[in-house]
Amino acid sequence: MQHVAVGFLDEIAERGWSVIPDFIPAEVVTEMREELRNLWQEGEFRRAGVGRGASLQVRPEIRTDYVHWLEPNALTPLQQAYWDQIDTLRQTLNQEFFLSLRSFEAHFAVYPAGSFYKKHLDQFSQTRHRIISCILYLNPNWTPADGGQLRIYEADGLGHTDVTPYGGTLVCFRSADVFHEVLPAHRERFSLTGWLRTE
Ligand SMILES: O=C(O)CCC(=O)C(=O)O
Numbered sequence: 001m002q003h004v005a006v007g008f009l010d011e012i013a014e015r016g017w018s019v020i021p022d023f024i025p026a027e028v029v030t031e032m033r034e035e036l037r038n039l040w041q042e043g044e045f046r047r048a049g050v051g052r053g054a055s056l057q058v059r060p061e062i063r064t065d066y067v068h069w070l071e072p073n074a075l076t077p078l079q080q081a082y083w084d085q086i087d088t089l090r091q092t093l094n095q096e097f098f099l100s101l102r103s104f105e106a107h108f109a110v111y112p113a114g115s116f117y118k119k120h121l122d123q124f125s126q127t128r129h130r131i132i133s134c135i136l137y138l139n140p141n142w143t144p145a146d147g148g149q150l151r152i153y154e155a156d157g158l159g160h161t162d163v164t165p166y167g168g169t170l171v172c173f174r175s176a177d178v179f180h181e182v183l184p185a186h187r188e189r190f191s192l193t194g195w196l197r198t199e
């Protein structure tokens with residue numbers, strides 16, 4: 001079993017979210033960002049939507065990012081290595097919290113300068129398969145002045161915490177009950193966003 005910091009599991013249990021700085025090393029962040037950039041230049045991204053299946057809609061008043069879904073059967077070696085790391089996390093979460101997380105789905109995301117994603121939950125009301133959201137940031141030299149923070153709301157709805165999207169940082173939270181939003185990014189913002197699922 002991978003050694004995850006005790007604090008990580010406690011935070012997920014108690015407040016619903018946790019941040020792991022340097023989840024992957026800087027060289028790997030750079031290589032992943034190169035893969036993302038190539039796909040972007042090849043026109044392999046689509047405007048992200050809201051909802052699922054037939055009710056999926058592009059809603060620019062809610063989110064203005066672009067996504068490219070990864071194909072689990074055709075991962076690059078770099079993507080596979082990340083998948084393996086997440087799989088260890090999956091097993092740890094299953095053991096610790098008696099969950100039945102079975103799979104992982106993920107997309108690269110690009111937030112062009114000025115983009116945002118308003119306050120939302122990641123679980124769909126009709127289907128409840130997304131249990132833990134995992135976001136890996138791929139930005140070079142990000143600073144708080146670049147905006148694009150992930151704003152995580154407290155369960156009481158009163159307070160919030162802003163997470164700066166430094167390259168290599170992983171944020172995990174419970175998809176069903178942690179409200180969050182992406183504040184407007186002042187620079188192009190890159191990430192790999194995924195969900196541990198029960199199906
Ligand atoms: O990129 C982030 O920080 C969060 C993205 C997000 O909330 C989502 O894609 O559902």
Ligand SMILES: [Fe+2]
Pocket residue numbers: 120121122180
């Ligand atoms: Fe989200």
